[in-house]
Amino acid sequence: MFLLVGVLLAPSAASAQSKPVTVKTELVTIALTETVDGLFYFDGKTAQPFTANLTGIGQPFEYEGPQRFVVRANAAEFSAPPPLPPPAASVLLPLRCSRVLLACIKPPDKALRIAAYDISTKDRAGDYRFFNFSDRPLSLILDGRKLALAPGKDASLTSTKWRDAVLDLPVQVAAVEKDKPKLVYSSVWGHRPGRRNFVFMFKGSHPSKPVTFCRFFDIPPAVKAE
Structure with a gap:
């Protein structure tokens, strides 16, 4: 009896599993x-x-x-x-x-x-999301906030003061070379509130510039009321 029921149910279960x-x-x-x-x-x-x-x-x-x-x-x-x-x-x-x-x-x-x-709602206006497309681990400090990223990984940095103010944010990036961090980038980024920032990091084309950056932003989607 139980075996028969299982056999009868099997086709529908397989059908459900194959439905995209x-x-x-x-x-x-x-x-x-x-x-x-x-x-x-x-x-x-x-x-x-x-x-x-x-x-x-x-x-x-x-x-x-x-x-x-x-x-x-x-x-x-x-x-x-x-x-x-x-x-x-x-x-x-x-x-x-x-x-x-x-x-x-x-x-x-x-x-x-x-x-x-x-990128639904995890990152809010003012936040920075970093993507490590390079071939080495990277560590960075953005306005005092620290982040470490393995190759192929992404993560976000956030601060309440980034939400509403126009700021200049100091940024430093270090790459791991021979098991030691080496500073490869130091600058100041202009910051504008009201938008989310996406920063893609790639392997540089020259030893003097081992990491390159592509920076973009968007306006967060409106949160729909339940």
Whole structure:
């Protein structure tokens, strides 16, 4: 009896497991190495242009579709029968987010790579979120706030005084070389309240400049009332 029930339930369980997860969120894009254009994504109804710019984070756009976000070079591929050619890039979107940042990286002579980050409400206006895209651990001090990041990791710094005031924030970055920290960057950043700051750190192109920075900002999404 119990065996029969288990056998009868098995197909529906397998069916539920194979059903793709659907995501409904806002997406924003940024290009970190070169402008991205000439690509398309599927918004659940039609193929739409997918772009990312070097100059700043793009305007948010609504997305409702599979958790696996796919971009293709040919819009017709979204309605073509299988087998389909490989996509230009794809990324698994985080779940239960109101806004996701798609960071587009296109190394020379390599395929486009997209990294997806939840930027819903974790980071508030005035906060700084750092992303370590370099090949070494980095330690930094921003206006007295300290942070250590392993390669491929990201984390945020926050301060109540960053919320409302125009400030000059001293920043220092050290890279670990031969198991010892070495100061590789020291500057002062102008700070403006009302926006969230995203700082991407990369391996530099010269020994005298071992770390390079890409700094962007956005306006936090409004918190929806329950």
